[in-house]
Amino acid sequence: MTTVGVTGATGQVGHWIAARLLDREHTVVTLGRRPSRLPAPHRAFALGDPAPDLSGIDALVHAAFSHVPGRYRGGEGDDPDGFLRLNRNGTLRLFDAARAQGVARVLFLSSRAVYGGWPPGTPLDEALPPRPDTLYGDVKFEAEQALAALDGVEGTSLRATGVYGPPIPGLPHKWDALLDAFHQGTPIAPRAGTELHADDLAAAVALLLGLPADRLPETVCLSDILLDRRKLLTRYAAITGLDGVLPEAAETIPNAMRTDRIEALGWRPRGWSGLDPVLRALAKARTGPR
Numbered sequence: 001m002t003t004v005g006v007t008g009a010t011g012q013v014g015h016w017i018a019a020r021l022l023d024r025e026h027t028v029v030t031l032g033r034r035p036s037r038l039p040a041p042h043r044a045f046a047l048g049d050p051a052p053d054l055s056g057i058d059a060l061v062h063a064a065f066s067h068v069p070g071r072y073r074g075g076e077g078d079d080p081d082g083f084l085r086l087n088r089n090g091t092l093r094l095f096d097a098a099r100a101q102g103v104a105r106v107l108f109l110s111s112r113a114v115y116g117g118w119p120p121g122t123p124l125d126e127a128l129p130p131r132p133d134t135l136y137g138d139v140k141f142e143a144e145q146a147l148a149a150l151d152g153v154e155g156t157s158l159r160a161t162g163v164y165g166p167p168i169p170g171l172p173h174k175w176d177a178l179l180d181a182f183h184q185g186t187p188i189a190p191r192a193g194t195e196l197h198a199d200d201l202a203a204a205v206a207l208l209l210g211l212p213a214d215r216l217p218e219t220v221c222l223s224d225i226l227l228d229r230r231k232l233l234t235r236y237a238a239i240t241g242l243d244g245v246l247p248e249a250a251e252t253i254p255n256a257m258r259t260d261r262i263e264a265l266g267w268r269p270r271g272w273s274g275l276d277p278v279l280r281a282l283a284k285a286r287t288g289p290r
Contacts, residue, residue: 002027003059004028004057004060005028005030005043006060007045007062007064008062008063012165013063015171017061017202018061019038020206026209028040037170046064047066047094048093049090051101052094052097062108066087084135091108091139092146095150099153104153104154108147110219111160112221114131114159115255116133118255124255144157157219158201158205160196160222161193161196162195166277167285173282182237183244185245187245188229190229190248191229192229193226194257195224196269200222203267204222217265220261221258223269225271229250235275235276236282239276
């Protein structure tokens, strides 16, 4: 059985990954500033700290990222130097610690932001050279390059799109502000984005952890549905019975990400079937059961 260290398990995405690995009977060790809500042993670690204790850990999933709350692109706020120190330098230090302490495999949660500079209409896949156009994308790509160059470690960078999933008690949800605005009748700007269910991200992580070294890809793209805010809120209104003001459909559509590489390894996303259960759970948290 594989013992997996997971950074960022006190955040939404890291929590979902660690929880699903536990469900799949992996032994999980969370690495973070404070213990997670999961039934897993914890070791103190924060980006920028000295090397954490990785003894006994076979594989590392690095999902931690320090940013302004609610923002990834632009997550540096007014402190780009601190952003770089924690996220770029801290990640490189973590990778070096993994190599030095004998961690065999590292999975890094990267982002579609590494493709941010490509013009509209460009299909995104692993063969396309990264062209980041934000500091966030720059940091993710630099970390990808460092992992690829790490001697003695099997590494994969997961270029994931936006991730959504069910609410986690005690943690903010990525759609809280949007749904609050809809409840309050506040005007909502049009927007569309590509999204991936948290369980499908976790399934990709579990798949990559189990692959033999000779089949492990250096990078994979992970994406699923193209979700317009208008469509999301239309579904939410149908679930809740709210008669809110819907935004216009978005005029700018993000470039599609192709997932052929990881699908060839057996991964399949759930498509639209994942959205309504998450919206029902969010509605229940706000309005009670229906």
